[in-house]
Amino acid sequence: MISQLSWKIGGQQGEGLESTDRIFSTALNRLGYYLYGYRHFSSRIKGGHTNNKIRISKKPIRSISDDLDILVAFDQETIDLNAHELCDGGVIVADAKFSPKVPEGIKARLFAVPFTGIAEELGTSLMKNMVATGASAALLDLPIDIIKEVIKEEFGRKGTAIVDKNIEAVSRGAEFIKDETGGPLPELQIEPADGQRRLFMIGNDAIGLGALVAGCRFMPAYPITPASEVMEYLIKRLPKYNGTVIQTEDEIAAITMAIGANYGGVRSLTASAGPGLSLMMEGIGLAGMTETPVVIVDTQRGGPSTGLPTKQEQSDLNAVIYGTHGEIPKIVLAPSTIEECFYDTVEAFNLAEIYQCPVIVVTDLQLSLGKQTAENLDFENIEINRGKIVSEIDPREDGKLFKRYEITEDGISPRAIPGTKNGIYHVTGVEHDEEGRPSEAADNRQKMMDKRLRKMENIQVTNPILVDAPHETPDLLIVGMGSTGGTIDEARSRLDKDGISSNHVTVRLMHPFPTEEIKPYIEKAKKVVVVENNATGQLASLIKLNVGYAEKIANHLKYDGNPFLPSDIHETCKELK
Structure with missing residues (x-):
């Protein structure tokens, strides 16, 4: 047998x-x-x-x-x-x-x-x-x-x-x-x-379930491959929990409706792929400027433009990190398994409200649509953290508005849901003061920019990287993201038989980049091979930018629309070693 x-x-x-x-x-x-x-x-x-x-x-x-x-x-x-x-x-x-x-x-x-x-x-x-x-x-x-x-x-x-x-x-x-x-x-x-x-599901279903468990009750979205299944999953289930899904006229409407719902205190997300993400960029900037939490799911596919809408690719990395104009706080998570799709979605909602910023969960087509076995999920230990929401606000004797954008040491201001007594404030997409009133004053601008970006200094994310490092100074450190993790591990077992020692790091937090976490593994490896489904080595470039060691980093790229096979990685690593 x-x-x-x-x-x-x-x-x-x-x-x-x-x-x-x-x-x-x-x-x-x-x-x-x-x-x-x-x-x-x-x-x-x-x-x-x-x-x-x-x-x-x-x-x-x-x-x-x-x-x-x-x-x-x-x-x-x-x-x-x-x-x-x-x-x-x-x-x-x-x-x-x-x-x-x-x-x-x-x-x-x-x-x-x-x-x-x-x-x-x-x-x-x-x-x-x-x-x-x-x-x-x-x-x-x-x-x-x-x-x-x-x-x-x-x-x-x-x-x-x-x-x-x-x-x-x-x-x-x-x-x-x-x-x-x-x-x-x-x-x-x-x-x-x-x-x-055991569970047998696709990543998109796990994301939908994660959103439901996290308390999401509204999803505006426009259908697009390979993201539509998130919407289809929630269409069937949200109404049972007093929630709803709206198919919008386009992705611009989807992101702005999601922002509006979150502003009103209702946890909401939207999901799309590369072309839809491009349309959302101005809205994502609005969420950053108004410090409104919002969760966006980007299921990567072959691009650019319509590209290869039903094929595997991991080429949206630069877009999700740098796509918005101006500079805003933003968190980008990249789950690598079905289970992580579930848990990371729950965490994304918590992070969005804790840090009051957009959180993008980025997957790829294989992880989104490839049906696979998953271990049973732990619902008992799910925690909901809504951040600095205030329900009791003392009246201001000077008659001024609530300091929704108060300058704080950690950059996170108190947040009042509309309707909270004494919690009225001004909301605008232009630069503003602590009460939200428009302001173009130079000193205010600098203080507000610094305040928003301070949020990124102490972000705490569960497992920013996953590590399997049995060797102190391996011949190779193989780095990947998304659905490549299991394929890399299978290739490594073959490398072991060839007498080539290897460690493996999966990057799960793309932004802000986990420099200090990954740096020791890169330092100790004789050579680093970065495995990714794109043509320009976007993950490798992130590592070089944030960690350095460009001289020991090599790319293994695949962008023909197909996922990596274990033999692809095994043969390339043998040659690069």
């Missing part, structure tokens, strides 16, 4: 691949397997090649695999595009309808299964995806009862007849494969999992 396996399904967008993937992977999750998924899809509603790849293991995994064991194909294009990933002895399960052929040089077993034919016998070709699900389950010798249970949940709202037809389609697909193979294939049998139930 094997300890892990990779499965991929491909075809034309709109053929039901998502349902196959969802039901198959959900069943595996319930059996206790760890899963890590990656979606390759086109930026259109229907048509164009798409595929979903799932890595299945009895042990925790945090990256997609280099190779492939099973390829399920709805068309010949899927075989032509993906068969090169198959390991020797891998299996192709393809719809017999298109007379599938194995490309020359590929050593794989082909099983032509009448996905469409069986589905049409049952009444509709749409059920070919369920036939494929059954065939996949049979190859792995999975209990069909688990698949049936998931189908009942997936299609139950459509009635018993639909459920029964889909279950029959699964059973027919499984029977066909069993007849063809004569029984389970030994090389595809995974060791039994522990049966423990």
Whole structure:
């Protein structure tokens, strides 16, 4: 038996691949397997090649695999595009309808299964995806009862007849494969999992759940890939907690509505991707100037402009840090796991109110949309900190307004929610005095700028970096961010076998940069390799700017729209060492 396996399904967008993937992977999750998924899809509603790849293991995994064991194909294009990933002895399960052929040089077993034919016998070709699900389950010798249970949940709202037809389609697909193979294939049998139930979700859902738990009750947003799922998650759930989601006319409206809600005391966030973030920049500046807390989620994708809207990239780093005109206090968090997406979102709301500034949570497409196993979340220890909100304000004898922007030692002023007795003050986007009244006086300007920026001097963030440093003076320090963490760790295990020692740092606080935390690890390493999905080495540039040691820093960049594979990092690090 094997300890892990990779499965991929491909075809034309709109053929039901998502349902196959969802039901198959959900069943595996319930059996206790760890899963890590990656979606390759086109930026259109229907048509164009798409595929979903799932890595299945009895042990925790945090990256997609280099190779492939099973390829399920709805068309010949899927075989032509993906068969090169198959390991020797891998299996192709393809719809017999298109007379599938194995490309020359590929050593794989082909099983032509009448996905469409069986589905049409049952009444509709749409059920070919369920036939494929059954065939996949049979190859792995999975209990069909688990698949049936998931189908009942997936299609139950459509009635018993639909459920029964889909279950029959699964059973027919499984029977066909069993007849063809004569029984389970030994090389595809995974060791039994522990049966423990774990979360199985995408990063965007974890962000939405984090926002809900943090007390967010309003989300204005405009749909955009790969951020829309945050909005879709909260659309279903916020109304149950007296909250709401509004689909705005554009991202400018979204950010200003979020600022308005936070000004009124309601925790609010908005979510977007690079193009939407660009439109929000003036609004983010307004939040900085008025010292209004607001949380923004940026799910990075391929840019610039429309770019590659459904592909992986990490190229918004400069934008989230430097995009606003002028200078404002701002915090940028970069979670690297599903669990961190949840906890960092909760922390983002606390930080926004503690420091009264914008907080940007920056993810990437793989982390946002790649469905994966996550450990159960700890709801008991969630804390809410609303900062310096004052509810009782003494009246001013001089008749002046509340000093909302009072100059304080830590740069954080007392905050009154509108309606608080004696808490009236002026609000404007122009420079202002302590009461919020417009002021262009030179001395006031300098004092107010200094006050706002003082907030950045003592920011306390949970785990600004994550460190795995078993070596005192390693050959390599590999630095990454976002979804690259698990892939780097897998590459490091291969480097160990090559006799190359390595440490690993994941940067989670992008701004203000955790210079003192990361500096010792850079100093001790013989060479530093910075792994990032962009063309200009934005994270490496941040390290050079804030820490130095440019002479020992090397870039490993990938910007073709695909996430890193363990082999990518392993081979590059071997060369750079």
